[in-house]
Amino acid sequence: MSMLLSSLLSAVDTNPKDALPAASSALSPLEKQALERIRGGDLQGLKTLYDMHALNLLNQSWRILQNRAAAEDSVHDLFLKLPEALKGFRGESSLRTWLFRAMHNHCLNLLSIESNRRALLRRELPSEEPLSQEPMASTALENHDLLQRALDYLEPDTRSLLWLKEAEGLSLKELVAIFEEPEGTLKARLSRAREKLRFILAKEFDHG
Amino acid sequence: MADPLDHLFQNARRIQPSPELWARIAADASREMPFQAASPHRSLREATSRPSLFLEGLLALAAAVALLAFPVFRPFSDPSSLATAAAFDATLASALNPAEERPEILDDETITWLASLGEIAY
Numbered sequence: 001m002s003m004l005l006s007s008l009l010s011a012v013d014t015n016p017k018d019a020l021p022a023a024s025s026a027l028s029p030l031e032k033q034a035l036e037r038i039r040g041g042d043l044q045g046l047k048t049l050y051d052m053h054a055l056n057l058l059n060q061s062w063r064i065l066q067n068r069a070a071a072e073d074s075v076h077d078l079f080l081k082l083p084e085a086l087k088g089f090r091g092e093s094s095l096r097t098w099l100f101r102a103m104h105n106h107c108l109n110l111l112s113i114e115s116n117r118r119a120l121l122r123r124e125l126p127s128e129e130p131l132s133q134e135p136m137a138s139t140a141l142e143n144h145d146l147l148q149r150a151l152d153y154l155e156p157d158t159r160s161l162l163w164l165k166e167a168e169g170l171s172l173k174e175l176v177a178i179f180e181e182p183e184g185t186l187k188a189r190l191s192r193a194r195e196k197l198r199f200i201l202a203k204e205f206d207h208g
Numbered sequence: 209m210a211d212p213l214d215h216l217f218q219n220a221r222r223i224q225p226s227p228e229l230w231a232r233i234a235a236d237a238s239r240e241m242p243f244q245a246a247s248p249h250r251s252l253r254e255a256t257s258r259p260s261l262f263l264e265g266l267l268a269l270a271a272a273v274a275l276l277a278f279p280v281f282r283p284f285s286d287p288s289s290l291a292t293a294a295a296f297d298a299t300l301a302s303a304l305n306p307a308e309e310r311p312e313i314l315d316d317e318t319i320t321w322l323a324s325l326g327e328i329a330y
Contacts, residue, residue, distance in 0.1 A: 046237060050230055059222050072229050079233045080240065147220050166217035194213055201216075 026091040038083050050079055053096060056168060057103045063163040064107040064156050066148060074106055093177045100170070101178040104160050111156050146201075153200045158193045165190055 027035065030048065037045025054075055061071035078099070089098055151159045161179065164170045172183050179186060314322075 043234060043237060047230065047234070050233065054225050054229070055222070058225050062223055068223060071223075072226060075225065076229060076233050076236070080236050083237070083240065145221050147216055162217075166214070167220050198213055201213075 026094045028095075031095050035086060035089075038086060046079060046082065049082065049095075053099050054079070056096070057099055060100060060103050060160065060163060060168070061107050063148070063151060063167075064104070064160045065110065066152065070110065074103065074110060078103055078106060093174065097170070097174045097177050100164060100168070100174075104164075104178055107160070108156060150197055150200050150204070153204075154193060154196065158189065161186070161189060162193050162197070 030052070034045040034048035034052075037048070039045075057078065058071055058075050061074045062068060065071050065074065085102070089095070093101075151162070154162070161175065164178065165175060170178070172186060175186050176183055181189075
């Protein structure tokens with residue numbers, strides 16, 4: 001799993017010179033200092049980035065995976081691979097956008113692996129009771145969250161897109177960097193997703 | 209009128225990382241390579257002050273002096289030369305079988321007999 005995350009992180013942004021950006025405006029002074037400390041083998045540098053970004057990354061992951069424990073595991077995996085992966089950070093986008101993109105890709109891969117695992121189990125255990133179609137088992141916390149229940153009806157990729165735009169307030173330019181789709185396509189996807197969500201909320205939750 | 213969806217997202221519940229999450233990351237990250245590798249910013253003075261580097265240099269110097277002082281080992285430097293290799297084989301053979309090179313010890317009777325024949329000056 002960690003190998004997979006490493007390849008994802010390296011695919012996010014690669015730099016042939018294998019060096020951190022010298023004086024990138026995409027980094028805040030605090031982030032720049034943290035990256036230098038990480039390069040020097042100082043764990044405190046990683047803690048600084050954790051304090052700055054872990055909360056947002058955890059919530060992004062939670063909205064995609066819909067499971068708190070799995071979301072925490074994904075943050076753990078991401079930060080563990082960060083010191084090595086940051087060598088490939090070119091500073092073409094902000095570090096926040098770069099991290100959101102890495103987390104988005106990581107979560108979609110986790111869901112794909114989980115889906116394949118479940119499909120395999122269904123084939124191997126045909127007499128067993130059918131397994132849940134949900135990507136990962138939800139906990140009581142998720143079930144009590146209206147938005148989370150509504151997001152359940154959307155594809156994981158669309159959940160991620162909506163969350164980053166509407167809750168995290170990312171710009172279309174930042175979303176283009178994360179989803180690698182033209183701005184017009186993303187606008188259309190967002191519009192359709194909002195309509196679908198509005199319909200789901202009206203249909204499923206208006207009556208209790 | 210504000211879109212209720214906007215309100216829903218802006219007031220969406222956010223979960224906090226559990227207190228153990230950072231501790232778990234820190235413990236695992238400490239075991240990972242980047243935190244144990246030497247810093248690229250370490251100065252040359254720091255690098256050369258390592259005792260192991262000093263010993264390695266000393267050993268290399270001793271080996272160089274040994275090669276200069278003991279020419280018997282030099283043939284190894286030119287293995288393609290048959291003559292040199294043959295000379296080395298002879299030297300090695302004599303070193304391994306010193307008895308073959310050692311002159312025989314003659315007893316007094318033999319010496320007297322050889323002297324009478326004029327073979328040796330006694």
